[in-house]
Each structure stands twice: as structure tokens, then as C-alpha cells.
Amino acid sequence: VSATGRTAADVLIDGETIAAVLSPGSTLLGHDLASSVDEVIDATGKYVIPGGIDAHTHMELPFGGTNASDTFESGTRAAAWGGTTTIIDFAVQRAGERVLDGLGAWHDKAAGNCAIDYGFHQIVGGVDEDSLKAMEGLVAEGVTSYKLFMAYPGVFYSDDAQILRAMQKAADLGLLTMMHAENGPAIDVLAAQLVAQGKTDPYFHGIARAWQLEEEATHRAIMLADVTNAPLYVVHVSAKQAVAQLAWARDNGKNVFGETCPQYLYLSLEEQLGAPGFEGAKWVCSTPLRSRAEGHQEHMWQALRTNDLQMVSTDHCPFCMKGQKDLGVGDFRAIPNGIGSIEHRMDLMYQGVVTGQITLERWVELTSTTPARMFGLYGRKGVIAPGADADVVVYDPAGHTSIGLGKTHHMNMDYSAWEGYEIDGHVDVVLSRGSVVVDETGFRGRAGHGKYVPRGLSQYLL
Ligand code: DUC
Ligand code: ZN
Ligand code: ZN
Secondary structure, eight states, X not given: OOSSOOOOOEEEEETTXXXXXXXXXXXXXXXXXXXXXXXXXXXTTSEEEEOEEEEEEOTTOEETTEEOSOOHHHHHHHHHXXXXXXXXXXXXXXXXXXXXXXXXXXXXXXXXXXXXXXXXXXXXXXXXXXXXXXXXXXXXXXXXXXXXXXXXXXXXXXXXXXXXXXXXHHHHHTOEEEEEOSOHHHHHHHXXXXXXXXXXXXXXXXXXXXXXXXXXXXXXXXXXXXXHTOOEEEOSOOOHHHHHHHHHHHHTTOOEEEEEOHHHHHOOHHXXXXXXXXXXXXXXXSSOOXXXXXXXXXXXXXXXXXXXXXXXXXXXXXXXXTTTGGGXXXXXXXXXXXXXXXXXXXXXXXXXXXXXXXXXXXXXXXXXXXXXXXXXXXXXXXXXXXXSBOOEEEEETTOOEEOSTTXXXXXXXXXXXXXXXEESOEEEEEEETTEEEEETTEEOOOTTOOOBOOOOOXXXXX
């Protein structure tokens, strides 16, 4: 199955790459295929797809006074279990730090620890002369996209003037601007007022981060990108009104794109409100979960069908309840923001195929092919074709996957945001550059197999 169709075929892998895609019954130098190769993986009745590419992860991210709980080792192992064979993680620079120091630190964390291949985006926090200069060095490092924040004043936040200058620079350099589009200064006032009124429960995180402030910031980002001729990619879109802004922009010829995440397709603010005690903290993430009564989740699925949204990544940013999320008991502002899903993205999105929300081809496109094209990996990743890396997943539509702690959970978290989810499908075999990393015997990969993948420019630049 590819982004453009499906066909019965044999995939011939030689070393780390795909050698050929052959019609059934093909021979190799006169011999039948099975007797001419070292190893045969029988995928009869199953889907063979290019490995998932999760273009938005945060391993070991220092955030909210703690560190995201998956290391590159545990997080990439969990990714492999779930049929993801490449991640793009965010190297961090905060206001006051130097950009290329952050990138070096991320290389140090990842090198030798990953089970699957990895690349980096660069977070640019608080744009200044130094970071604008440093952006000039990113393409040569294989980092062709960077993220700005309209939220988190004092940490990552850039104001409109800073954003404008960064986008001008990005347009010159061919960098893709990724935007956290929420009006942070307004959110921080609302959050402080809620806490002052004694509204401290996790649920109020989502009340403070109102959809109006996502819609507004998304619009502002679109217009700043338009005036600077910079292509724009809005991360973790959750509000249907923000999707409407992207749709409007695209209908008006602007080169903008949007990503959503499984949590915004499945989970809701109402369920968070209904959780007992402090349990709602399990689903504190930013942008927040939205109201099901308002129809955001359904609208996200629709936008994936209509291509108003182009990709699904996880924004994998895991924290444990004990010792991490519980920092925010009594004040939701201190709950570290994030949900871990890296292991379940391919399954959760396949369930959209089962329920008739997206086609099989769109599943592959949203989770592998478009991420590869968007972030300069295509050809090597995101496709099963001669010359591509042999990152291949055998997916069994007749299989079944139960999600939750003690089930298909290999993420370093003491809870699952997806406890009890049942999937009509199963990741059977996963290959990363020709090596089987997961099969019916379990995890067969190793830390250090995964290599850094320098990325080319986005194929979506004009
Ligand atoms: N944005 C992200 O992309 N990840 C974690 C938290 C956030 O605000
Ligand atoms: Zn963000
Ligand atoms: Zn993120």
C-alpha cells in the first residue's frame, strides 16, 4: 500500500535498501524469488507499507520543571513496536541560549541510543540577532525546519516582530517555519485568573487555552507568513476554528500546512472533566483537548479527508503521573504539558480506516509519505521503491491490538493516555533499513542501530 494505491507485490530488500518491487510470480535470474533470497517474510493477506514517520516528538525534553520521560532509547524502541521507523525530534533553544549549542546537545542525547533513524527540527526560542544568524547554519546541519512559539512568554515565546524577522530569514534560507499557534500572553492572564478563583483542576488548563486564542494565533501566523513569503506549517492543530483559518488560507493560495495528532481526533475536554480527582492531568497537553459537544474531533477527521490538514504526528511528550504530572496538584499551570502516543499512532490512525474516516492510502500518506515530503526525507523514506531505505511495516488487518499499561505499552510512562483502546489491526513485522526490529518474537532491534538522517529542503517550498 502506498499513498497512491495498492497492489499485490513482492518487495525485494538487499542490505539496507529496497532493491525491487516485483509482481507476484516474478523470478530472479531464472529462479523463483523465495529460493533466491536469504530470508522470506510472508505477508500474505497483510498490508506492506512504508514505515511510519513521526515528525513531532520530544525525547528527554526539559519542560515544566522536569524532563519528558522517554529517552531516545526508550522512545525509539516504543516507536518501533508501533510501526514507526523514523522520528524527527526537536532540538531546543530557549530565550537566552545559543541555537547551535542546543542542536549539539540533542545530537549528544540521541547518538548511539536510537533503535530507528532520527532527524531534528530546531526550536528557536525568543528570536534575537544571535539566533537569526545561527539559522543560517541549520540547512548545512540537515535541519531544514524550525519551530517558533506564540505561547510560553519568558520561555520559548516570540512576539510578532521576532516572528516576522525569523520568517524573513527562513524564506531566504528555504527553511520551513513550524508554529505553535496559541496566544500565550492572553492564555497566561486567563490561567492566572482561574487559579485565583480556586479553579485549579487539570480541566481548567483547557478552559484557559480557549479555541479563540488558537484561532487568532493561527490567523496571525498565516498573515505574518504571507507578508514574508515564508511557507508555514502549524503544529498540533486542535480547534476546528484554527482548521478553518488554514482552509481559508489555502483556498486563497497561501502556502500553509497543518498537522494534527491522535489525541485531537479521539480524546475530549469532556472526558478530561469527567476524570476523577487529579486524573485529568493525564490529558493535559498544549494545544489542549477540545470539546466533543463542539465537534472538534469530527472536524479534524474531516479536515484530514479534505486535505485542510496534511499530516498526523504525535507530539509525543510523555510524563509520568507520579513525580511529574503531580507537580501540578493544586495548580494546573504546573502540570507538565504532554501526552505520549508514539507507540500507538499507526494503530490509532489505522482505526480511522476501519471506521471509514480515511482510506488505506490516506493512512499511509498522513503517517509516512507526506511527512517525508514535508520534511525533506522523501525518496529515502516515506515510500517503498527501489533505492529507498528498507523501512517497511507488515500490518495485519485481521490482527488485533489492545492498548494500555501492561498491554502494548513500551513507553516510559506510568499510565497510558489510551488505556482500554482496542484496534482492529496489528503491527506484525517492522524493518528499519533492512533489519527486522520487531516481529512475532518481540523487539529484535538495538539501541544504536538508528542513525541521524540529515534532511533536505521541504518538497512543499515554492
Ligand atoms: N508544544 C509542543 O509541541 N509540545 C509540547 C508542549 C507544547 O506546547
Ligand atoms: Zn507546541
Ligand atoms: Zn511538540
